[in-house]
Amino acid sequence: MSSIITANDGRDIMPGANAPENREYNMFIGPNHPGIEGNFALKLVVEGDTIVRAKTEAGFLHRGFEKLMEERLFIQNIAIVARICVPDPDPNEENYARAIETIANIEVPRRAQFIRVLVLELSRIGSHLFTFGGHAGTIGLYTLPNWSISDRDRVLELFEELTGGRVYHIYNMPGGVRRDLPSGFKQRVLDVMSYIEERLPEYDDIFFNNKILLNRAQGIGVLPKDKALEWGATGPDLRGAGFAHDVRKDDPYEVYGELEFEVPTGEASDAYSRLMVRRREIEQSISIVRQVLDKMPEGPVWNKQPNPLKWRVPAGDAYVRTESSKGEYAYYMVSDGGIRPYRVHVRGASVTHGVHILEHMLTGARIEDASQIMFSMDACPPEVDR
Amino acid sequence: MAIDKIGSILRPFTALKHIAEKPDTIDVPRHYRPAAERYRGFHVNDMEKCIGCGTCAEICDNDAIRMVPVKGKEAGVGKTPYRPAIDYGRCCWCALCVDVCTTNSLSMTREYTHISPDTNTFFILPDEKGIHEKEFPTGWHADDTINFLDLKRVPMEALSAEERGDSFIEIIKGFSKEQARKEASRCVSCGLCTAACPAHMNIPEYIDAIWNDDLTESGRQMYKTNPLPDVCGRICTHACETACSIGVRGEPISIRWLKRYAMDQIPASQLDTLLTQNVVKQGSQSVAVVGAGPAGLAAAYYLVLMGYRVTVFEKHPKAGGMMRYGMPEYRLPYEAIDKDIDFILSLGVELKTGITVGKDLPLDAVQKDFDVVIMATGFHGxxxxxxxxxxxxxxxxxxxxxxxxxxxxxxxxxxxxxxxxxxxxxxxxxxxxxxxxxxxxxxxxxxxxxxxxxxxxxxxxxxxxxxxxxxxxxxxxxxxxxxxxxxxxxxxxxxxxxxxxxxxxxxxxxxxxxxxxxxxxxxxxxxxxxxxPEFDVFAPFTASLEMAGRRIKVDEYFQSSQPWLFVVGDIIKGPNLITGVETGHQAALGVDYYLGKRARDEITRIDEMLGIALAFQKDQVAQLEKAPRLPELAGLLAIEKTNLGIVEALLSGRNTRIHLRQELSRVMRRRDYAYLEALARIPAGPGAVEAVAVRAKAGFHLYTDMLFLTKSKELEFAMDTLRDHYRSLAERFQTM
The missing domain is CATH 3.50.50.60 (FAD/NAD(P)-binding domain)
Structure with missing residues (x-):
């Protein structure tokens, strides 16, 4: 066994330092800027530069959403749910609305279903762009964050125009959406889509084909294929391992069943492969947005529900799921027939990816890759904490 | 997709081609760009359009909206002097307040930011100019195609002209359960109706009970201020509907028909068990009511509940007054009148029909036999x-x-x-x-x-x-x-x-x-x-009664210049059924003050009462902080602090509709509060537990009394909780 601390001549200058129990030390990453979109911490046990054990620490963003929802009217919760996941808030709104619609058997007008798909895909694009920026930041490539965050802003601008809010849209309502598209909006969406499409090759040049990225990300953070299934990975993290699993295809909601798109997959199941799945998903999302705008029928966008102050959802429960940019995102809602939900459980992909799988993946990795591995899983701490 | 598996170290340098491009960023604040047309910026409120109904405060997720009184805004039919004030420390810019606004007075601007080191500037009373007092373009605003409120009434079915042309069958068919619940669901519980109703009926409460399909509760709420709900559900002049906030943009709630629906579903045989838990044992004092119309019957009902012996004189063969003898049957069937009146009589009110006071029986003879006479002779001339x-x-x-x-x-x-x-x-x-x-x-x-x-x-x-x-x-x-x-x-x-x-x-x-x-x-x-009116009945006192114009002069409790004589109904205020009910109710309270020899100035309003509760709770906490840490008293301080919080919250109106509590002239007699003034100090030694027990008893009485004042369910719940706490405390020390 080689010593860690020795003099040049090989003498043991710190007796006892080389005893196995003393060679490990603790290292804390986070809770600020640990390579994840929010406050989150890692407690690493490190030997040399190698991570021996990792413990994830969540809870810094706990706001008790699930409990809060039980105390608020059904309508009031539409303002809360978006806050469960900041970079990709719309799957929350979608799930919340769809859970109520399932329990109460509410029909959503077709135009509203198209608009919801539009919003979900724009949100996915925005979220992936955000992730690229973060991922690039963790390995010291600082041009891409500037580009992708600024390009994401164009998506946010679309949201501002459509929903009245840039980040928290509060736009999906049980029964439809809150407002129809503004005039001329379709064209502006198409413009932004074309712009992002043109930008992607440039992204390739500076990032996805960058030697530095390839050297840093390939073979790093490998999620074994069998473990991916066993540990319950979903979304791009599962697809990066070669499984073409996508809720939009497997259990289509809204109008996804009528739209044509591919489910990109990777092979290596490493950080690079997951990143490339996201990169290719943006192209698919752009295609979906174009189809949606093309096929969107005229008509109402909201199926009128009773006075929100007195609105009761019939007793019942529903489990609904949505493909978010992070993975499979689900709500389990129970209504006892009252004016407030009896229970809402949020099943986010980030708990699986960011807490449990991450601990396994960090074991054996090197310190400098820890942040990158975290970002490659694309977990969202507010969603973990809820 | 141009991905090569090898990657290049040089390709990133292609980014240099952007080096001479103009950046997208905006030079703020030199250049300013308004937000999108729908942006949810800061609130603006059209102060003239706004009626202060408080629905925005009700739907607010975060308690960010508080209704505050605004100078120059008067209370009136369908409006309050209160306007929404926004706390941007709490607001989440969801704009639900805008979408639910009953008048469309609220909207939001296209401003992005407000920056100030002064935290007070984040608490605003929005007017037409908004937070920065300059006119910004309007952002998120009401959209007529997306309406949170149901502006259309559920249509009421009625007999057609052919069907009803030659019959006296009631024209209005009434709501079915589904129709009634749908109509009830339109209500936003703003309480403007309660303020406008002469009898201040608990309208939002009974509508809510209908929506919850709890008609028993609905009936109970009605009887709190009106013992003739079956009749009022048919022929009331419904000032409530004129005031209804939904009526600003749409059709007001059919409050009258909802009342009728609820009462129709409660059979006469059930009224007894539903409503009479609080009847006081009859005492010796007696009251004569002259005229069995709405005002007289209302007075009789509330007096008999308070334990007085009540005799009603009626000249017609049956009780009911104008309800029976002035209303055609197709508008008000006799069964409805009988149901209401029979219930009042069943409580122990004695009815003497066929006796015309002033003719068969002179008023001075009535005065001799009874402690108080209430004249409710109505407009029959x-x-x-x-x-x-x-x-x-x-x-x-x-x-x-x-x-x-x-x-x-x-x-x-x-x-x-x-x-x-x-x-x-x-x-x-x-x-x-x-x-x-x-x-x-x-x-x-x-x-x-x-x-x-x-x-x-x-x-x-x-x-x-x-x-x-x-x-x-x-x-x-x-x-x-x-x-x-x-x-x-x-x-x-x-x-x-x-x-x-x-x-x-x-x-x-x-x-x-x-x-x-x-x-x-x-x-x-x-x-x-x-x-x-026909004033002959007042003989031989006609000359000695002070008049105010053409009417007899009375005070706010309808007591005339002869202290034993109260005058209610159409001859004082009216002609109007619901006004008559209110005068009867108030006169019943007035009779109680008069016979109980209680001073009028002891009558307090809800907020004054809450003030007393606040002082009591504060003193309670202060005393317990000083008290010795006896094991018997362990944990008490924490509970008392919570109680203080409850009272403070009620006073600040955070959880109840403060404007209603301040607006309604719902009064009660203040009982003997000497027990509060003589509260024991908690000594630091023996006797501490006894002193706490005395205070618990006082607290129990305080909150029992305050339960009389309750308007809203929340207030009732709070008072009930506090009373239960003091009851259990007093029982623990065995002093009740």
Whole structure:
């Protein structure tokens, strides 16, 4: 066994330092800027530069959403749910609305279903762009964050125009959406889509084909294929391992069943492969947005529900799921027939990816890759904490 | 996709081509860009449009909106002096307040930011200018296609003109359960109705109970301030619906029909078990009520609940007054009257019918037998137009005829009839006679004429519309000149055009155009131009009663200058059913003060009462902080601090609708609060537990008393909680 601390001549200058129990030390990453979109911490046990054990620490963003929802009217919760996941808030709104619609058997007008798909895909694009920026930041490539965050802003601008809010849209309502598209909006969406499409090759040049990225990300953070299934990975993290699993295809909601798109997959199941799945998903999302705008029928966008102050959802429960940019995102809602939900459980992909799988993946990795591995899983701490 | 697996170290340098491009970023604040057209910026509120209903505060997720009184804004029918103030420390910019606004007065600007080191600037009372006091373009605003509120009424089914033309069957069919619940679901519980209702009925509460399908609770809420809900559910003048906030943009809630629905579902046999838990054992003091109309019955109901012996004198063979003898059966069936009255009588009210006070029994005789007399004799004297010919035998007073129809008296109904008058009584008699005509002759030939033109006719629009459907001809804007009599038989009514009814001072001073003459054919003339009081019943006290104008002078509890005499109903305020109920209720309280020899100035308002509770709780906490840490008292301080928080929250209006609590003149007698003033200090040694027990007892009494004041369910819940706490505390130390 080689010593860690020795003099040049090989003498043991710190007796006892080389005893196995003393060679490990603790290292804390986070809770600020640990390579994840929010406050989150890692407690690493490190030997040399190698991570021996990792413990994830969540809870810094706990706001008790699930409990809060039980105390608020059904309508009031539409303002809360978006806050469960900041970079990709719309799957929350979608799930919340769809859970109520399932329990109460509410029909959503077709135009509203198209608009919801539009919003979900724009949100996915925005979220992936955000992730690229973060991922690039963790390995010291600082041009891409500037580009992708600024390009994401164009998506946010679309949201501002459509929903009245840039980040928290509060736009999906049980029964439809809150407002129809503004005039001329379709064209502006198409413009932004074309712009992002043109930008992607440039992204390739500076990032996805960058030697530095390839050297840093390939073979790093490998999620074994069998473990991916066993540990319950979903979304791009599962697809990066070669499984073409996508809720939009497997259990289509809204109008996804009528739209044509591919489910990109990777092979290596490493950080690079997951990143490339996201990169290719943006192209698919752009295609979906174009189809949606093309096929969107005229008509109402909201199926009128009773006075929100007195609105009761019939007793019942529903489990609904949505493909978010992070993975499979689900709500389990129970209504006892009252004016407030009896229970809402949020099943986010980030708990699986960011807490449990991450601990396994960090074991054996090197310190400098820890942040990158975290970002490659694309977990969202507010969603973990809820 | 141009991905090569090898990657290049040089390709990133292609980014250099952007180096000379103009950046996308904006140079703030040198350049300013307004937000998108829908942006949810800061609130603006059209202060004139806003009625202060508080629905925005109700839907707010974060308690960010508080209703605060605004100088220069007056309370009125359908509006309060309160306006929403926004706390941007709490607001989440969801704009639900904008979407739910009953008047569309709220909207948001296209401003992105507010930056200030002064935290007070984040708490604003938005007006038309918003947070930065400059006009910004409007962002998120109400959209008529997306309406949170249900602005359309559930239509009420009624008998068609053919079905009802010759019968006295009730026209309105009533709501089904589904219809009623749908209609009830429209209510936003703003409480403007309660403020507008003369009797201040707990309208949002009983509507909510209907929505929850808890009709027992609904009935209980109604009986708190109105013992005639079956009758009011049919013929009330519904000032509540005029005030309804939903009525600003849409059709107001059908409050009256909802009341009718709830009461119709509660059978008379159940009223007893639902409502009479709180009857006090009868004492020795007695009250006479003269007149079994709405006001008299309401007074009798609340007095008997308070333990007084009540005797009601009625000149007609049955109780009910104008409800029975002035209302046609098609509007108010006798079963509804009987249900309400039978319940009141079942509580122990003695009814003596067929006795006319002043004639059969002089008032001074009544005064001798009873401690207090409440006069509720109503408006039974019809006024005459006094045009030539009114002394003819075929000229009738509407009120007399309506009473005769109820009694089943025979009287002549001619083929052609003219009714003079444009109010609801004129409609009642005209439509009743039309039915009799149809029965007798198979056709309706009846003319209604009045001074007012159609737009200012005092009768309800629906009455006029339904009357027209039934075949009545309306000739509004005409003044009677004379009744044409040929050979002792009436042949018609000569009228001239009425130029205007009121003069510039809005006083009644009709002017006529004598050249514009029309004659309406008729062999029978009915005068329905109003009713008045008959003061003969007050003999021998008529001269000694102080008058205020044409009415008897009374104070706010309807006590006259003779302390033993209270005067209520139409002769004081009215004519109006629901006003009568209110006067009866208030007089009952007044009688209680008078007979209990309680001083008026002890009567306090809810907020003053909450002030007492606050002082009590604060003292309680202060005392316990100083008290020794005895094991018996462990944990008490924490509970008392929580209780203090509850009272403070109620006072600040965070959880209750402060504007309602301040607006409503719901008063109660303040009992003996000496026990609060003589509260024990908690000694630091032996006797500490005893002192705490004394305080617990005082607290129990305080909150028991305050339960009388409760308006909202939240307040009731809070008071109940506090009372239970002190009860259990006092029981623990065994002093109750």
């Amino acid at each position: 019809g006024r005459s137009t006094r045009v030539p010919g009114t002394d003819h035998t075929m000229v009738f007073q509407a009120v007399d005829l309506l009473a005769r129809i109820t009694k089943g008296d025979k009287f002549p109904v001619e083929k052609e009839i003219v009714v003079i008058g444009g109010g609801n009584v004129a409609m009642d008699i005209a439509r009743s006679l039309a039915r009799l005509q149809k029965k007798q002759y198979g056709e309706v030939r009846l003319t209604v004429t009045c001074l007012e033109t159609r737009d200012i006719m005092p009768a309800d629009d629906e009455e006029i519309e339904e009357g027209t459907e039934e075949g009545i001809v309306f000739k509004p804007g005409r003044g009677p000149e004379e009744i044409i009599i040929e050979d002792g038989v009436i042949t018609g009514l000569k009228t001239s055009r009425c130029v205007r009814v009121f003069n510039d001072q809005k006083m009644f001073a009709p002017e006529f155009d004598k050249n514009d003459i029309e004659v309406y054919k008729g062999a029978q003339i009915i005068e329905a131009i109003g009713q008045g």
